[in-house]
Amino acid sequence: MKNNVYVTSPLLPPLEEFIPYLEQIWENKFLTNGGQFHQQLEKALAEYLGVEHLCLFSNGTLALLTALQALRITGEVITTPYSFVATSHSLLWNGLTPVFADIDPVTCNIDPAKIEQLITPATSAILPVHCYGIPCDVDGIQKIADAWGLKVIYDAAHAFGVKKDGQSVLNCGDLSILSFHATKVFNTFEGGAIICPDARMKQRIDYLKNFGFAGETTVVAPGINAKMNEVQAAFGLVQLQHIDGALAARRAIYERYCELLSDIDGIESFSAPDNVEWNHAYYPVLVNESYPLSRDQLYDVLKEENIYSRRYFYPLISSFSMYRHLPSASPQNLPVAEGISQKILCLPIFPDLSESDQDRVVAMIRQYSAASANQPLVAQVDGEVA
Numbered sequence: 355m356k357n358n359v360y361v362t363s364p365l366l367p368p369l370e371e372f373i374p375y376l377e378q379i380w381e382n383k384f385l386t387n388g389g390q391f392h393q394q395l396e397k398a399l400a401e402y403l404g405v406e407h408l409c410l411f412s413n414g415t416l417a418l419l420t421a422l423q424a425l426r427i428t429g430e431v432i433t434t435p436y437s438f439v440a441t442s443h444s445l446l447w448n449g450l451t452p453v454f455a456d457i458d459p460v461t462c463n464i465d466p467a468k469i470e471q472l473i474t475p476a477t478s479a480i481l482p483v484h485c486y487g488i489p490c491d492v493d494g495i496q497k498i499a500d501a502w503g504l505k506v507i508y509d510a511a512h513a514f515g516v517k518k519d520g521q522s523v524l525n526c527g528d529l530s531i532l533s534f535h536a537t538k539v540f541n542t543f544e545g546g547a548i549i550c551p552d553a554r555m556k557q558r559i560d561y562l563k564n565f566g567f568a569g570e571t572t573v574v575a576p577g578i579n580a581k582m583n584e585v586q587a588a589f590g591l592v593q594l595q596h597i598d599g600a601l602a603a604r605r606a607i608y609e610r611y612c613e614l615l616s617d618i619d620g621i622e623s624f625s626a627p628d629n630v631e632w633n634h635a636y637y638p639v640l641v642n643e644s645y646p647l648s649r650d651q652l653y654d655v656l657k658e659e660n661i662y663s664r665r666y667f668y669p670l671i672s673s674f675s676m677y678r679h680l681p682s683a684s685p686q687n688l689p690v691a692e693g694i695s696q697k698i699l700c701l702p703i704f705p706d707l708s709e710s711d712q713d714r715v716v717a718m719i720r721q722y723s724a725a726s727a728n729q730p731l732v733a734q735v736d737g738e739v740a
């Protein structure tokens with residue numbers, strides 16, 4: 355029986371490094387509400403990421419919900435259909451209307467050229483995603499935002515540690531949110547953060563994530579409970595000691611895939627521009643027409659070999675029932691996103707993916723490629739007898 359290879363596997367530090375933190379928590383009996391580990395992790399992460407202020411959250415979705423509240427966003431928000439559903443769901447939960455703009459075929463990020471035509475008097479913000487950790491056209495987006503007086507909130511759930519021209523991409527726009535979910539590059543089991551530029555905004559966000567409390571008996575806003583607890587924060591401090599090694603391991607796996615897959619016709623890898631320090635959070639490929647199998651066939655044959663890839667992102671958010679009635683959700687409005695969602699496949703990548711498992715993934719992809727001239731196998735996949 356071949357071992358399972360999942361699309362990702364969580365980064366976990368040695369357990370013995372975590373135990374002393376737990377012992378301290380047991381001793382202090384300080385479990386949440388901005389304890390010492392929460393304070394330490396906010397400082398340590400802001401420093402590591404190269405950002406001014408950072409507010410920890412219990413997960414990335416609550417960070418998104420709160421970011422929209424913090425900026426008092428109203429009406430319509432222009433966003434990408436090519437993301438995880440939490441991006442658009444955060445708009446619906448705030449009573450806002452998502453307006454979907456098509457994406458750029460190279461980066462898979464929102465295409466600034468498609469934004470302006472979707473602006474109406476009700477538009478108040480743009481919610482882009484740095485998809486796979488590859489930065490958006492942040493300058494193009496900011497220009498539009500400035501010209502039309504719109505706020506920009508980046509869903510940077512994939513962009514932990516990503517830099518452009520030596521600067522953190524998390525400093526772009528008005529606010530950025532991170533996710534520290536188990537599947538992300540840096541995790542605190544569940545967790546997230548808002549990155550914000552100034553101390554006053556941090557204060558407002560800190561009130562909002564704690565019911566709106568600004569003092570023992572003062573409530574200044576209808577806040578929510580989105581605080582990160584001390585166990586999560588302590589875990590984050592331990593994780594941070596290991597993140598550089600994890601990023602280096604991801605990079606090595608990425609480079610090895612690029613090399614091994616480069617001669618397979620119809621399998622197209624992604625790369626980040628030269629001025630970007632990428633985190634290799636995912637290994638997406640496009641399964642193009644010149645590959646003998648469709649994306650779904652390749653997904654299925656990998657699965658039969660216990661290799662679990664992921665169609666990420668498929669289907670588009672705009673195709674789900676709570677969105678598809680929107681005028682901007684029509685497939686004719688989103689041809690690039692539609693096309694990519696039909697061809698995209700994310701291959702396993704995580705710091706302790708072994709070379710032999712990576713070789714298995716590549717061998718399966720190669721086995722069906724035209725280069726191997728392995729026609730009978732293709733016929734089998736189609737359910738026909740060769």
Ligand SMILES: *Cc1c(COP(=O)(O)O)cnc(C)c1O
Nearest residue numbers: 413414415438440511533534535
């Ligand atoms: C993971 C993710 C989220 C949600 O973060 P959680 O921490 O799981 O709530 C939001 N947006 C994108 C693009 C994500 O990948």
